[in-house]
Structures are given as structure tokens and as C-alpha cells.
Amino acid sequence: MSDLxxxxxxxxxxxxxxxxxxxxxxxxxxxxxxxxxxxxxxxKAFLGHLPFPVLHxxxxxxxxxxxxxxxALSREFNLDLIVAQxxxxxxxxxNSQKGKFACCDALKTRALKDAxxxxxxxxxxxxxxxxxxxxxAKERFFSPRDADQRxxxxxxxxxxxHQYSRNLGQYQHFRVHPMLGWREIDIWxxxxxxxxxxxxxxxxxxxxRYRSIGCEPCCTTVPSKANTIAxxxxxxxxxxxxxxxxxxxxxxxxxxxxxxxxxxxM
Numbered sequence: 341m342s343d344l345x346x347x348x349x350x351x352x353x354x355x356x357x358x359x360x361x362x363x364x365x366x367x368x369x370x371x372x373x374x375x376x377x378x379x380x381x382x383x384k385a386f387l388g389h390l391p392f393p394v395l396h397x398x399x400x401x402x403x404x405x406x407x408x409x410x411x412a413l414s415r416e417f418n419l420d421l422i423v424a425q426x427x428x429x430x431x432x433x434x435n436s437q438k439g440k441f442a443c444c445d446a447l448k449t450r451a452l453k454d455a456x457x458x459x460x461x462x463x464x465x466x467x468x469x470x471x472x473x474x475x476x477a478k479e480r481f482f483s484p485r486d487a488d489q490r491x492x493x494x495x496x497x498x499x500x501x502h503q504y505s506r507n508l509g510q511y512q513h514f515r516v517h518p519m520l521g522w523r524e525i526d527i528w529x530x531x532x533x534x535x536x537x538x539x540x541x542x543x544x545x546x547x548x549r550y551r552s553i554g555c556e557p558c559c560t561t562v563p564s565k566a567n568t569i570a571x572x573x574x575x576x577x578x579x580x581x582x583x584x585x586x587x588x589x590x591x592x593x594x595x596x597x598x599x600x601x602x603x604x605x606m
Contacts, residue, residue, distance in 0.1 A: 343526075347519075347526060354516065354517075355516075358482070359385075364462050365392040365464075366393045366394065366395045366422070366463075366465070367390070367392065367464075368464050368467075369395065369396050370396070370397075370554070371396070371402075372553050373528070373531065374467035374468070374469065374519065375466075376413075376536060376538060377519070378465065378519055379394065379417070380534060382465065393420040393421070394419045394422065395464070396410060396422070397424050397451050398423050398425050399443075399448060399451075399555050401557055402555060405540065405541055424454065426446055426450045426451040435557070443555075456513055462513050464514070464516065466515055466516070467519050468520065469519055469522050469524070471523045471583075479517055479520060480517070481516065481517055482514050482517075483514060483516070484513075484515075524583050525573060528573050532569045544567045544571075545567070549561055549567075551581070
């Protein structure tokens with residue numbers, strides 16, 4: 341068994357565990373490389389059919405390529421797509437110029453909280469990885485959220501011998517992370533092996549490409565000549581540039597991501 345086979349098997353096991361344990365489950369899909377790989381894994385876990393909806397938190401400021409990719413893949417995979425927005429904040433003029441933290445909290449965290457409460461989801465599948473950001477390294481595979489959907493990163497359940505906490509009890513829902521143990525280079529190797537479709541923003545044009553994508557005003561490119569998956573993999577073997585170096589919300593404050601995630605951010 342290859343290392344990719346091991347990662348795939350572990351992720352599929354966690355996906356199936358979540359689906360079997362919770363009554364209402366959804367996959368959080370940003371259209372980025374990680375969440376699209378997770379979408380692929382979820383379809384593979386259920387023999388090509390996705391038995392739960394796909395949730396997109398739409399700020400209204402995504403790249404046009406993201407929206408086109410969302411519509412195309414939703415049709416191809418016959419997805420039950422739910423698009424959630426904080427329309428009140430948008431109508432009040434919320435944008436990144438009011439501060440990256442305030443914008444993310446209003447347009448992402450609040451929209452996600454409202455969608456979970458409205459749809460009464462007991463579990464959300466997310467494609468976060470421990471190597472992507474320091475605060476995500478504190479996560480568990482099955483991570484409980486309280487009645488206000490807050491994450492108590494200082495009091496996480498133990499996970500030993502593939503035994504995961506799945507009892508809702510006093511919690512509102514669980515965030516389930518089937519890809520915690522994956523690395524960025526694993527994602528690209530898996531995309532290459534499985535021929536998973538990805539947005540072309542990841543491929544270099546005029547000497548630059550995006551390593552991480554989200555809202556267009558808050559993302560910048562990194563210098564790169566990698567215009568194919570094989571070249572991206574080779575680049576990752578030697579680069580010392582952080583994956584999220586082009587994400588503005590990570591730069592506004594040293595512990596910005598920790599504060600956002602403790603409030604219910606992805």
C-alpha cells in the first residue's frame with residue numbers, strides 16, 4: 341500500500357464514520373484544491389453518489405473562476421448544492437476594507453453559523469490540514485462545537501486508536517476533518533493520480549500563481565513557473581514559501597486565525 345493509499349483509506353474511514361453517526365451531515369466546499377479533493381473522497385466513499393448536501397459559504401467576493409467551477413462541477417457531479425450568504429452584512433456594505441478580521445467574521449463565520457442553525461446540521465466535513473496553519477495543528481478529526489458554535493481549542497477530546505468522540509451531548513455539532521494528516525504535496529499528488537479537476541488559478545501565468553485561493557481582494561500570487569501539476573509537485577519539494585503567504589487575513593494579526601476559528605470560522 342502506498343502512502344497515498346493509506347491517506348485515502350483513513351479519510352474514507354472517517355467520512356463513513358461521520359455519516360453513520362450523525363443524522364444530518366454536509367460537506368463544506370470552497371472550490372479550492374483541498375475541499376475539491378475531499379469532495380472526490382466523499383464521492384469515492386459512497387461509490388460515486390454523495391448522500392448529503394454540499395455547502396458553499398459565499399462572500400460575494402470570490403474569483404469569477406470559483407463561481408464558474410462551482411456551477412460546472414455541481415452539474416457534472418449532480419451535487420445537492422447549498423449556497424449560504426450573510427446578505428444583511430453584504431447589504432450594509434461589509435467588505436475587506438473594514439478589516440480582514442471583521443469581514444471574515446461577518447461574511448464567512450456568521451454565514452456558516454446561520455446555515456448550520458437553519459439546516460440543523462450535526463456534522464460538517466471540512467478539508468483542513470494540520471500542516472497548513474499553526475492553529476489547525478491543534479485540531480482533532482472529530483472536533484465538537486458548543487451552542488454558540490465556538491471551538492474550545494484548549495479542551496479537545498482525546499483520539500486514541502482511531503476512536504473518535506461522536507456524542508453530541510451538550511454540543512451543537514461536530515466539525516469533522518478527514519484530511520488532517522495530509523500535506524499540501526500529498527493533495528497535489530492525489531489530484532494528479534486521481535485526475536481531479538481543479539481551478540486553473542493554481543497554475544502559473546506570467547511567472548505567478550496562487551497557492552491558496554479564497555476571496556479575490558484578500559489573495560495574492562506567489563512567484564512561480566509551475567504551470568502543470570507535475571511542476572507544482574516539484575516546486576513544493578524545494579520551496580520555503582508558506583502556503584498561505586498570499587492570504588491577507590493571516591497577516592493582519594499574528595493570532596488572527598486562532599481568534600477566527602475559536603468563533604466558528606472554517
